[in-house]
Amino acid sequence: MKVYTSILTSIILLCLFGNLAMAQHHHDHSHDHSHSHEGLHHWEIPSKDPDRIILTFHGDPATSRAVTWRTDTSVESAVAQIAEATVNSKFTEASKDFKATTEEFDLGLYKSNASLKVHYHSVVFEGLEPDKLYAYRVGDGKEHWSEWIHFRTAKSEYAPIEFVYFGDAQNDVLDHWSRVIRMAYQTAPNASFVVHAGDLINKAHRDMEWAEWYKAGGFIHSQWTSIPVVGNHEFRGLEKGEKKQLAIQWRPQFTLPVEKSLNTNLHETVYTVDYQDVRVIVLNSNDLLEEQTTYLEQQLKDCDAKWKIVTCHHSVFSPAKGRNFQFARDHWKPLLDKYNVDLVLNGHDHTYARGHVPTRTSDNKKSKFLSTVYVTSVSGPKQYKLDPEQMKEYKADGYELDESGEQTQFYQVIKIDGDKLTYVAYTAIGEEYDRAVITKDFKTGKKKLTEK
Template sequence: MRVSLIVFFMINLCFAYGQSIEKNTPPENLLIPYKAGVVPDRIILSLGSNTESERLINWRTDTTAKEQYIEISEQDGSVDFYKKKLNFKAESKLFVNLQNDSAYYHQIKLHDLEKGKKYSYRVGYEGFWSPWFDFEVESQNGDFQFIYLGDAQNDLLPLWSRVIHNAYKQASNSTMILHVGDLINHSQNDYEWAEWFHAASPIIQKIPQVIVPGNHEYIKDDDGNKLGLSPFWDAHFNFPKNGPSELRNQAYYFDYGNCKFIFLNSNEKLEIQASWLEKILENNEKNWTIIMFHHPVVSGASGRINEGVLKNWKPILDRYQVDLVLQGHDHVYGRGNEVISGLDQWNEYTGTVYVVSVAGRKMYPLGNHPWMQKKAENLQTYQIVTVQKESILFDTYKTNGDLFDSFEIKKLTNGDKQLIERLPQQ
């Protein structure tokens, strides 16, 4: 444990001067507290590699509360549910931010949870406990639903918070929430991270969150060159460790029901991930395949290109006829199933549906790319996706709850896919 603490501490210091201190300094007028206290905060629930029996939980405290525990009990509906609790000790690591504020980050992996049961948990120690939070381990026998959110990044408290809360209000039975990266604007700004956690609570304590890194989760030099992933990433998040060893906790996959979900880091090591991705898809026996990463295969915004993703990953996505690809980065909305690279080197007419969306306030001009059958600029959205045996239903909503886009991906008996528009053509 001592070696882990030293490495964790040194990594943070090595990157400390990568970016402007001003951009990573909390504002003078604090709307919320950002420093750690004795009561746990930044609590987040996520999925293990075995989604039928594992859940991962992370949280933070100040340095007076190094020893931390989770208490968990089956939720039987009685007022005395907590009297049957089990108690487990968490793994803890020291973290020091750019302002030299110290905190302990804690994580725990829950095993052997039972399908179809509801649980309640809290984290803390000796009189300083979080509230009790409830979650359910679904049976995964039938249809399921999840929420997909594009970049958050800016104005998290005033403007992004309403997006995730409106999505949860409309789809509170969702099994998970997928975030496509760029949760914050400056990767080492502790206050921005505090905003994100505050804006998304208490949803993120009750529904598993699934996240990939965007470019704004990276530390950059003054010229915008990436130096490495922010140490806040591993401190805050805990995801399955079944991806390439070079991208531990950044690229991973899991099965949920009749669907395989694969999550990639589109910022670096694209060729390594391409080899890993192909091996996963070669042995894929699930009916549906959904892949998420930050940078679009073909951009939806004006004047942007992601050549590495296009050349390294799109041939694989086409070869294995992936059903749905979720992306971000462009700060526009775009959707289509005829995304063509222009390289003319392989069959690209596979029916894969690509989506780009944005949940936050930052917007870019919309490009005139022909792949987008539905598109919009200056529009914050959230997406509710329903996975059925023979169809995926995809609905995109504006922040006022109006339906903006709706389509169905139908799996035909010969394995081909049919895209069915579910909104009247305008």
């Protein structure tokens, strides 16, 4: 009887301790869940599988490319593999491994995010060959890999290129920008790169919005090489009343060139890309503008590229009511005139305007030749009204409005072939809205503008 009672007591105690252990396990799991994944969509939750894969320029586009991606913190060591693509899967036998740089990132620095830490991984592929189609993948080097993804390196000489340009995506990005980037991809699937002219999202540090931006573009971000431009909505205080700062995700998620001569606050927001005799200069129109004026002149003065393109978020010639970027017209435009910049790509004003500034003769009269084409555009759903009267005032700066639009989501495809740059603006449904061609004499630098 004592033996039976002892056995029974042991069983009861085991059951009690088992239930307590299960309850404690459940409690711990619930605790982790509430401080990490609760309220997140499945596509926001990091795992061992790579997500948010994006290509950027870092170094010579003919021989290098950067890739950045995200995982959970269990992936402490990551790898990218690359090989020249072939018609079958045997290219994997010749793939090379590149060890990633891994950075821990705390989403919880911004209280509206989940209290969650992730790892960002980055690799700069170097030693590539010009004009080759490469296949790459990223992962933990073991079981958790992305798919193989293609990109083509630039040619080492001047050759035709095509690229895409977006104004602000900013609001309701997953709902309303997805169709725009996907329509752009249908229009120009082989684009060499894509310019995102600032305000990629609305609230700088809010990770759900970055998750939407990545989901909207999907594999396109990992196949097109991005040139991201920082906008005013990429700046926000971490706490209410605190000084605005660059989105905490910006530097971890984009591997961009660092201009060491500039203030560290401008690093990875001001940089230059030279792609097949086309120089693209990216400026940060939010702060430290005087320092960038010096940088801009240096990049234009020491440039023998056949085409010069400048992009920044704020519009040099603002088409929307109440907007004014006087500093750019006073300090940057004279440099754009002096060094014969071909194209300026802006966002910020949530409307559409394409205009140009003609060159002036020695007696300061308007000539038949072109100086610079200026474009302001919007790709997202947030729309403002045009201010025609304000646009007329820019005549004092030599600006002439050629085409405008409002209440329309746009994307632009720009082709450069020989002595011609062809600019086309498309609506969100893929219809051509505006077209202009710049024809350039490379010996004299003289340009003419032809419209539609």
